[in-house]
Amino acid sequence: MVAVRGPAPTAPIRIVAPGREWGVEPVELLVERGVEKVPSTYRRVSVEEEEELMALNDNSIAAAAEVEEEDRIGSGMDIPLIDLKEWDESHREEIVSKVREACEEWGFFRIVNHGVDVHLMQRMMQVAKEFIGLPIEEKAAYVGRPGMISQGYGSKYTIGAEDAVRDWRDYLFLWLQPEEVRDYAYWPSKPEAFRETMDQYSREVQELARKVLGLMSEGLAQRTGLLEEAIGEPPYQKVLINYYPACPQPQVVDGFHQHSDIGALTMVLQEDEAPVGLQVRYHNHWVPARPLPASFVVNVADQVEILTNGRYKSIEHRVVPNRHRSRLSIPVFYDAAPDVMISPVKELAQIPIYKQVKFDDHEHAFYEYGANGKNMVQSYILSNHPLAQPLSAS
Ligand code: OGA
Ligand code: NI
Numbered sequence: 001m002v003a004v005r006g007p008a009p010t011a012p013i014r015i016v017a018p019g020r021e022w023g024v025e026p027v028e029l030l031v032e033r034g035v036e037k038v039p040s041t042y043r044r045v046s047v048e049e050e051e052e053l054m055a056l057n058d059n060s061i062a063a064a065a066e067v068e069e070e071d072r073i074g075s076g077m078d079i080p081l082i083d084l085k086e087w088d089e090s091h092r093e094e095i096v097s098k099v100r101e102a103c104e105e106w107g108f109f110r111i112v113n114h115g116v117d118v119h120l121m122q123r124m125m126q127v128a129k130e131f132i133g134l135p136i137e138e139k140a141a142y143v144g145r146p147g148m149i150s151q152g153y154g155s156k157y158t159i160g161a162e163d164a165v166r167d168w169r170d171y172l173f174l175w176l177q178p179e180e181v182r183d184y185a186y187w188p189s190k191p192e193a194f195r196e197t198m199d200q201y202s203r204e205v206q207e208l209a210r211k212v213l214g215l216m217s218e219g220l221a222q223r224t225g226l227l228e229e230a231i232g233e234p235p236y237q238k239v240l241i242n243y244y245p246a247c248p249q250p251q252v253v254d255g256f257h258q259h260s261d262i263g264a265l266t267m268v269l270q271e272d273e274a275p276v277g278l279q280v281r282y283h284n285h286w287v288p289a290r291p292l293p294a295s296f297v298v299n300v301a302d303q304v305e306i307l308t309n310g311r312y313k314s315i316e317h318r319v320v321p322n323r324h325r326s327r328l329s330i331p332v333f334y335d336a337a338p339d340v341m342i343s344p345v346k347e348l349a350q351i352p353i354y355k356q357v358k359f360d361d362h363e364h365a366f367y368e369y370g371a372n373g374k375n376m377v378q379s380y381i382l383s384n385h386p387l388a389q390p391l392s393a394s
Contacts, residue, residue, distance in 0.1 A: 008036040017140035024143045026155050026170045029136055031245040038249045042166050045252040077287045079106055079280055079297070085113035087215065100219030107300045107315030108280045110292060111212070116204045118294045121269055123193065124201045128241045128330055130191040130270075131172065142172065142186050149367045151175055152186040156368040164286035168253040168321045170243045176202040198239070202332075206237055209265055209334040212298060220308060220348060230307045230345050231264050234333040241326055244277055247321040255319035259371030261301035262362055263335035266299040274327035281316040290323070302362065302377050303335070306342050309349035316373055335359065353387055354380040
């Protein structure tokens with residue numbers, strides 16, 4: 001943290017790049033200026049609620065906060081680990097059933113020996129780190145144009161209510177595939193290796209995503225192409241470089257509020273040395289998805305839940321910030337094209353649970369109102385289906 005003179009900030013600080021009409025209010029800037037108390041803009045727990053919680057506890061406020069942080073990290077559980085070594089040879093059947101079980105039970109798993117060059121993963125993380133490490137004035141040149149689903153550097157990602165609670169997160173968001181959707185204006189020119197690394201990373205991760213979708217399809221039917229075909233050609237690919245600055249009061253904010261991912265499949269690269277940040281809902285627990293070098297965390301997203309008629313689960317997850325250090329993660333999203341209609345695949349759904357939804361509408365709703373658990377997917381449950389009663393069951 002940079003030593004600064006002057007009072008600690010109590011509200012977001014806006015910066016505007018020269019020649020731009022729009023700005024950004026990075027969380028990072030609050031931290032750099034020595035924020036001591038989380039501004040109300042980011043608070044999920046009100047001061048009153050926090051005080052009530054503290055009053056219930058005999059310990060000092062600091063100790064209570066630490067206990068709560070521990071609780072949020074959950075017990076000794078872990079998401080399934082799947083080794084993809086020899087995935088196309090002798091171990092295929094075994095791997096397919098592990099993938100199926102993980103998608104049905106957890107919606108999340110970790111993969112190792114996945115075929116993506118580990119050095120490329122390290123270079124990707126390194127260039128992301130270098131970009132995030134640039135002075136804010138330089139990053140501000142990549143601030144996304146305000147509006148729906150805007151690419152670029154930012155912090156507040158929703159366009160809905162101005163007073164919606166924000167996440168303790170800054171990011172760079174880019175569309176990667178098909179190549180004609182790329183907007184290179186938002187691709188950093190610093191560090192120098194950023195563009196080339198991102199380009200290569202995009203191709204290798206897309207290839208892996210297809211393989212994993214193939215294994216997931218095989219777990220449901222005898223056909224490798226089932227899910228890929230339903231998602232359609234060309235699939236879209238997007239990337240987030242998520243930066244979660246250290247937070248003086250991690251117990252009152254979210255790094256990323258609980259949500260399920262909207263696309264088909266997500267593959268997350270986490271910073272190896274970072275503390276636990278990502279947590280996955282497993283029944284009533286939040287299970288940490290700890291960083292593991294050379295692995296990807298893979299998760300089923302909403303489109304696959306709908307296509308498989310709920311057999312594969314798009315599970316809620318969230319990110320908690322850490323009091324002492326920042327964390328970087330790089331999720332890559334495999335999505336349908338905007339005009340693709342998503343509905344349960346006939347051969348998997350004798351009685352469909354979900355109505356048909358156009359991916360574009362689903363995506364817009366997410367960026368308008370922000371992440372809120374699984375409320376969007378629940379709203380697609382057909383009203384005559386037993387699961388629709390009651391709608392709020394989670
Ligand atoms: C996301 C997400 C997890 C993380 O971007 O959808 O859940 O660890 N990210 O940043
Ligand atoms: Ni997510």
